[in-house]
Amino acid sequence: MFNALATVEHSHELIGMFGGIIIRIQQHFYCFLSDPSALTEIGNAKDERPNIQSLKSIGSQDPKIYSRARAPLDPQRKNLADALVLCTVMCIFFHELAHITRCHLPFYREQMGKTSYLELPMARLTAEESQLRLLLELDADHIGAANHLIFWRGMYEHFSRRYPIPLSAELCWAISLAMCFFIMHSFDAGTPLLHYPSHPPPMMRYLHLMNRSLFQEHGMYIGSQETAMKGFKAVSDWWAKNKLPKPIEYEELSKEMFDELQALLRKFESDCWPSLKGAPRPPSSRL
Numbered sequence: 492m493f494n495a496l497a498t499v500e501h502s503h504e505l506i507g508m509f510g511g512i513i514i515r516i517q518q519h520f521y522c523f524l525s526d527p528s529a530l531t532e533i534g535n536a537k538d539e540r541p542n543i544q545s546l547k548s549i550g551s552q553d554p555k556i557y558s559r560a561r562a563p564l565d566p567q568r569k570n571l572a573d574a575l576v577l578c579t580v581m582c583i584f585f586h587e588l589a590h591i592t593r594c595h596l597p598f599y600r601e602q603m604g605k606t607s608y609l610e611l612p613m614a615r616l617t618a619e620e621s622q623l624r625l626l627l628e629l630d631a632d633h634i635g636a637a638n639h640l641i642f643w644r645g646m647y648e649h650f651s652r653r654y655p656i657p658l659s660a661e662l663c664w665a666i667s668l669a670m671c672f673f674i675m676h677s678f679d680a681g682t683p684l685l686h687y688p689s690h691p692p693p694m695m696r697y698l699h700l701m702n703r704s705l706f707q708e709h710g711m712y713i714g715s716q717e718t719a720m721k722g723f724k725a726v727s728d729w730w731a732k733n734k735l736p737k738p739i740e741y742e743e744l745s746k747e748m749f750d751e752l753q754a755l756l757r758k759f760e761s762d763c764w765p766s767l768k769g770a771p772r773p774p775s776s777r778l
């Protein structure tokens with residue numbers, strides 16, 4: 492299951508990730524870099540062989556027929572896949588950490604009487620709870636991604652000393668984010684049709700982060716729109732080519748979605764931000 496949890500128990504801050512998250516992310520990146528047409532500039536791409544069985548199990552979305560992916564054959568592509576798995580898993584970790592460091596838990600307890608924050612709740616949400624969570628999610632996405640980028644730049648340097656990574660830290664980060672939100676989009680994570688959603692639609696969240704990564708003031712500047720687009724295109728082309736569930740084109744990240752997002756962010760500024768004033772500000776940008 493693609494789910495995670497943040498909670499504070501007796502002053503211990505706890506973050507939980509369901510095991511399925513890590514396994515699914517590894518499966519996607521191993522399949523991605525085993526495809527000879529994905530990131531052709533990396534290693535000996537033309538000798539890769541597609542991971543047919545594992546791709547079929549991604550396509551079916553039935554956990555009972557999960558098929559573990561074989562690693563890419565080329566060592567450089569295998570190393571890059573492992574680095575991208577780590578980068579993506581830590582992206583989710585930093586999102587959960589932001590729920591704690593931004594004081595969402597006491598705020599949520601005060602407003603809703605709940606002591607832990609399960610990303611995909613087991614019980615239905617009320618309209619009021621759903622509205623509050625959409626706002627807290629956007630905040631956790633932004634602060635989590637900004638801190639994650641700082642963490643990742645440090646890890647990237649460490650990795651690069653042992654195994655040269657042929658892509659920039661920022662492009663790895665952009666690919667990881669795109670893959671993460673494509674996976675969540677394919678599962679409809681957090682946006683069930685029958686009751687109030689726990690999250691904004693995954694592709695709206697992705698648009699939010701990519702948009703913020705283009706401006707220095709948001710603490711997660713990656714330097715150019717080209718990097719963000721290259722990350723998106725690498726994943727969306729591979730996704731569409733393999734007919735994986737719910738492909739999305741850049742054009743579908745539409746103006747309506749952007750306007751809806753801006754309205755949610757304005758609501759966050761007026762409803763939540765005054766109560767979260769004591770929370771740490773976003774980290775400063777560095778590139």
Ligand SMILES: [Zn+2]
Nearest residue numbers: 586610628631
């Ligand atoms: Zn969250």
